[in-house]
Amino acid sequence: MRFEIYRYVPGGGARPRMQRYDVALDPHDRMLLDALERIRTTQDDTLAYRRSCREGVCGSDGMNINGRNGLACITPLQGLREPVTLRPLPGFPVIRDLVVDLTRFFEQYRSISPYVADEGPFPERERLQSPEERARLDGLYECILCACCSGFCPSYWWNPDRFLGPATLLQALRFIADSRDRATAERLDYLNEAYRLFRCRGIMNCTEVCPKGLNPARAIERIKLRMVKAEL
Amino acid sequence: MNELTRRRAVRPRFLNLLRLRYPVGAVCSFAHRVSGVLLALFAPALVWLLRRSLEGPSGYEAVARVMHPFLAKAAALVFVWALAHHVLAGVRHLLKDIDRGSSLAVARRSAWTVNVLGVLILLLALGALA
Amino acid sequence: MKRIPSALPAWLVQRLSALYMLLFLLYALGRWNLARPDGYAAWRAWALHASIRLPLALFCIALLLHGWVGLRDVILDYIHPVPLRLGALALVAAYLAALAVAVAQVLTG
Numbered sequence: 001m002r003f004e005i006y007r008y009v010p011g012g013g014a015r016p017r018m019q020r021y022d023v024a025l026d027p028h029d030r031m032l033l034d035a036l037e038r039i040r041t042t043q044d045d046t047l048a049y050r051r052s053c054r055e056g057v058c059g060s061d062g063m064n065i066n067g068r069n070g071l072a073c074i075t076p077l078q079g080l081r082e083p084v085t086l087r088p089l090p091g092f093p094v095i096r097d098l099v100v101d102l103t104r105f106f107e108q109y110r111s112i113s114p115y116v117a118d119e120g121p122f123p124e125r126e127r128l129q130s131p132e133e134r135a136r137l138d139g140l141y142e143c144i145l146c147a148c149c150s151g152f153c154p155s156y157w158w159n160p161d162r163f164l165g166p167a168t169l170l171q172a173l174r175f176i177a178d179s180r181d182r183a184t185a186e187r188l189d190y191l192n193e194a195y196r197l198f199r200c201r202g203i204m205n206c207t208e209v210c211p212k213g214l215n216p217a218r219a220i221e222r223i224k225l226r227m228v229k230a231e232l
Numbered sequence: 233m234n235e236l237t238r239r240r241a242v243r244p245r246f247l248n249l250l251r252l253r254y255p256v257g258a259v260c261s262f263a264h265r266v267s268g269v270l271l272a273l274f275a276p277a278l279v280w281l282l283r284r285s286l287e288g289p290s291g292y293e294a295v296a297r298v299m300h301p302f303l304a305k306a307a308a309l310v311f312v313w314a315l316a317h318h319v320l321a322g323v324r325h326l327l328k329d330i331d332r333g334s335s336l337a338v339a340r341r342s343a344w345t346v347n348v349l350g351v352l353i354l355l356l357a358l359g360a361l362a
Numbered sequence: 363m364k365r366i367p368s369a370l371p372a373w374l375v376q377r378l379s380a381l382y383m384l385l386f387l388l389y390a391l392g393r394w395n396l397a398r399p400d401g402y403a404a405w406r407a408w409a410l411h412a413s414i415r416l417p418l419a420l421f422c423i424a425l426l427l428h429g430w431v432g433l434r435d436v437i438l439d440y441i442h443p444v445p446l447r448l449g450a451l452a453l454v455a456a457y458l459a460a461l462a463v464a465v466a467q468v469l470t471g
Contacts, residue, residue, distance in 0.1 A: 006242055016244050064246070067253030075293060090252065091241035101243065154258070158439040163301070185363065194368035199438070201261060202325055207336050208255040218334040227370050230363050268432050275429070275461055283468045285402075286409060292402035319387065329377060340373050 001025055001035065002083040007045065008094050016094065019044075020083065032080065033061055033073040050095040056211060059146030062089055063098050069148040071210040089151030089159060105147050109163050112172040112190065117183035133179035140174035140219065142212050143167060149206035149216050155199040162195035166206035166216035169197060173219040176226060187228050197223060260343035263350070264321035267314035274311050305361050312357040317350035376431040379424035386421045390414065415469065422465045426458050433458075 001023055008016040021039050028068055033054055040047050049072070050060040056074035064087040072086075092100035102131055118127075150156045150165035166173070172191060175181050191197040197220065206216040256263075281298070284291040298304055324342050328334045333342050365371065398407040408414070433454045443446045 010243070011352075016246070064252070067251060075330055083361060085251075087246045087251065090247050091245060093240065093245055095243065102239070155439065189363055192363055192366055192369045194366070194438070196374070198369050198373055200434075201265075201435070202328060203261040203338055204257040204336070205255060207339070208257065215334065215336065217328075217339075221318070221331065221334060224329070224370075224373065227363065228374070231370065239391060256436045265436065269436060272429050272433060272457075275425070279461060281467060282409070283464070286468065289402040292405060302444055308404070319384065323384065325382060326384075 001077065003035070003039065004083045004085045005039075005097070006087040006094075007047075007097055007130075009046070009096055015089065018085075025077070025184070030077060031073055032065065032075040032077055032084070032086075035077055035084075036072060036086075047100050048098055057144060059144035062146040062148045062151065064088065064090055064151070064209075066216045069152045071146060071211045074211060089147055091151055091157045092147070100147075102147055104161060105150060105165070105167070106145075109145065109171060112164070112168055112175070112187070113183070114171055114175065116175065116178055116181045117186075118180060119133045119182065127180045129179055136177045136179070137174060139214055140170060140177060143170055143174070143214055144212060145171075146211060148209045148211055152209045154203060154205065155201055159195060159199050163199035164191075164196045166200075166220065169200070169223065170214065170219040172215040173223050176223065184226075185230070188230055191223060192227060252286075255343075256340055256347065257343040258319055260324070260346050263317050263347065264325075267318040267350075270310065270314040271318055274307075274314070277307075308361065309357055310353060313354040314351055316353040317346065320346040320349055372434075373430050375427050379428040379431075382419055383428065384426045386417055386424075389417065391414075419469050422469070426465075428460055429455070430458055 004018050004020040005021060006016060007019045008014065021043060023035060023038050023043065025035060025038060028220040031054075033051060036049055036051075049063070052060045054061075054073045058069050059071070062069060063072055065072070066081055066085050067206040069089060073083065077084075086098060088094050088098050088100045092102065092105070093158075094099050107181060114217065126214055130161070145167055150167045153166050155163050156165040171189075172187060176184050176187050181187075200217070200220045202217060202221070204217040206212070209219070210216065281295050285295040286292075299308070324333070324346055327342075328339065333339055393414065394408075397404075397408055399405045409418075423430075434451065437447060437450045437454065441450050
């Protein structure tokens with residue numbers, strides 16, 4: 001199988017280039033990540049990419065696959081057009097090859113206080129949720145922060161340091177929607193700013209590429225509706 | 233500057249827009265933006281047409297005549313497409329705002345519908361003006 | 363929630379103006395189909411009739427507001443150096459203001 005892979009090794013005035021690999025795959029190689037491992041072990045051990053769980057849970061191997069972002073470990077090789085073209089997630093600074101710098105991405109995640117906020121008084125026992133309250137977190141808590149969505153969002157490409165991006169905004173709703181959280185007003189206040197939330201144009205590229213089938217675009221619309229309700 | 237900050241400063245970014253594959257919704261959205269800017273550019277011409285046409289019989293005739301030449305017709309067609317697409321894509325947005333058609337499957341279908349209807353209305357206008 | 367004009371209010375103005383313009387276009391289209399004015403006198407009577415003059419004036423206001431929010435979004439997305447951005451915003455503001463004056467002259471004249 002033929003691959004074209006973005007290569008960039010820092011130092012010495014190096015520039016990014018595309019490198020071709022022709023790989024003989026093993027019958028057991030079923031996912032794109034298997035092919036990358038095959039390339040690395042049989043042809044080129046300088047090729048860099050992130051990986052960990054190899055089953056779509058850790059969110060390490062997000063990359064641009066034939067023009068769309070996705071996780072290599074859960075992208076079947078079958079059906080991929082050749083040459084399979086792999087590039088790093090668009091818009092992020094490239095550390096090396098397919099490895100991007102997600103420092104800012106995680107700083108933004110931290111900025112929305114990604115934990116249930118409750119200053120007390122604390123209950124004697126655990127905080128119970130009704131099944132309905134728990135159901136409001138469905139479609140939000142599953143996010144693995146792989147950055148596939150933010151890396152495919154034009155608004156995030158243009159304003160990566162001021163717009164929070166779809167992944168962080170979906171996470172923001174996850175805590176706004178939590179019945180145990182007491183900081184909804186502060187959370188909405190933080191997002192009610194010209195850039196953080198309101199650069200979203202509802203393009204829905206995020207939803208198109210989410211490997212977990214989540215809908216960040218809808219989460220952003222729901223935050224706006226919450227804001228309108230808070231104003232009324 | 234230490235080694236790490238120096239390296240960070242020169243890190244490349246991959247953002248070649250021609251190397252990406254766009255979903256239909258992105259096309260719809262991009263066209264919404266383009267048509268919006270076009271409509272803003274058309275606005276002075278529209279105000280001028282309205283003004284001339286209401287000035288008096290001669291102005292009205294002048295407007296009727298202006299609509300005749302090829303260039304004016306072409307401009308009118310661009311305007312019709314921009315207006316049609318912008319309004320339809322706008323309705324799609326308004327519905328999504330109130331959580332109607334926000335699921336991916338429906339949003340894809342509505343994006344196709346908007347894109348196709350915009351061109352269809354353009355073709356209708358082409359037929360009417362020809 | 364604190365009021366920040368460039369955040370939620372701008373978004374609401376964009377949405378509400380869009381909704382109004384949509385309704386106006388449907389109304390104007392329906393009214394046009396009823397009357398189909400032919401010739402100057404009929405056209406003038408149609409365009410300046412009380413039943414459309416005020417809605418048309420509101421439409422123009424909605425259009426200007428909608429245009430401001432939309433064009434500002436375009437500038438915030440693509441133009442990043444602060445002086446250039448301020449220049450572009452000023453240019454758009456001047457453009458829309460000139461348009462507003464011209465529209466006001468037509469509608470009151």
